[in-house]
Amino acid sequence: MTENNGRDAAASLPDASVHQVNKDLKELRRKDNREMPARQRIKYFLLRAAVFAMGKIASIAPEKLTYRVCVKLALIAEKRLPRFRKLAREHLEIAFGAEKSPEEIDDILHRTYINYGMNLAEFFMIPHKSKEWIEKKVNFHDPDWIIRTHHQQGKGIVSLAGHFGSWELVGARLGIYHYPIVAVVRAQKDALFSKFMMETRNKWGNEYIFRERGVKEECLRQLDQNKILGLMADQNSNRGVFVNFFGREACTATGPSEIAMTRGIPVIPGFPARNPDGTITLYIKEPIQMRNTGDWQADIAYNTQRCNDVLEAFAREYPTEYFWWHKRWKKKRP
Helix, strand or coil: EECCCCHHHHCCCCCHHHHHHHHHHHHHEEEEECCCCHHHHHHHHHHHHHHHHHHHHHHCCCCCHHHHHHHHHHHHHHHHHHHHEEEEEEEEHHHHHHCCHHHHHHHHHHHHHHHHHHHHHHHHHHCCCHHHHHHEEEEECCCCCCHHHHHHCCCCCEECCCEECCCHHHHHHHHHHCCEEEEEECCCCCCCHHHHHHHHHHHCCCCCEECCHHHHHHHHHHCCCCCCCEEECCCCCEEEEEEEECCCEEEEHHHHHHHHHHHCEEEEEEEECCCCCCEEEECCCCEEECCCCHHHHHHHHHHHHHHHHHHHHHHCHHHHHHHCCCCCCCCCCC
């Protein structure tokens, strides 16, 4: 499709729906909010106020002005927040230090700030734009009709995503396309901000599962309904396996591999990148067939490494799309 142009486990699943899981978690988050230290509650209040204010401005400001302002904010952050700039540059050094000059790495980082400024503008504009606007902004590159072909098999799809580009805008476009997306997300610490995020995502027809509770069982349940699971597995994990990412061991979540192996289906990667004209293309990659030799732990590590390899390859091809500020190599072996 190009728009440029383990049954046993299933039987034991709980009856709670995605929405019930989310309802329970929202109540938990509200409780957490009340128990926050005063300083942290003030910080989140100011963050919410800034986000809501920018959203209101974006709803009436010209689109080009919104992009200019948000890119300017990103460049101010690059200059005035050296701790975050240093963190991202260190990660770029890990990824490309052996093959790129310091000047090339600095250029990648600078262009990444600009790109994420544009992503920020789109984040603010999404709730106030029409579906026609979103359709013009995002297109698909799936020339072999991978998504449609696998979805027609009726087993659901395990989709591997990552923190690339304007993922909120891409999520909205997928919802408009009427794909039955169920995204696995991490709840925000602030309940009201989490509510704002979920309402924005739900507006376009997507469902979601919070990562903190019953996530694997609920994912299996959704596959039984032929849903498409959107799983991001490119962040530091405290309970994953150590596999290579840019030549260095990174503790990596095993969710995509585990779920796909349980159901006997491949993992299908899909990542977005911005085009020179400012639009975004979601690239659907070749399915990653899961090895299943009977040695569960060895197969999980092997399959998770293959997922990491695909993530790394896309980050190499489109380095300014990746979220280099995340502490990807934080956890170390004991």
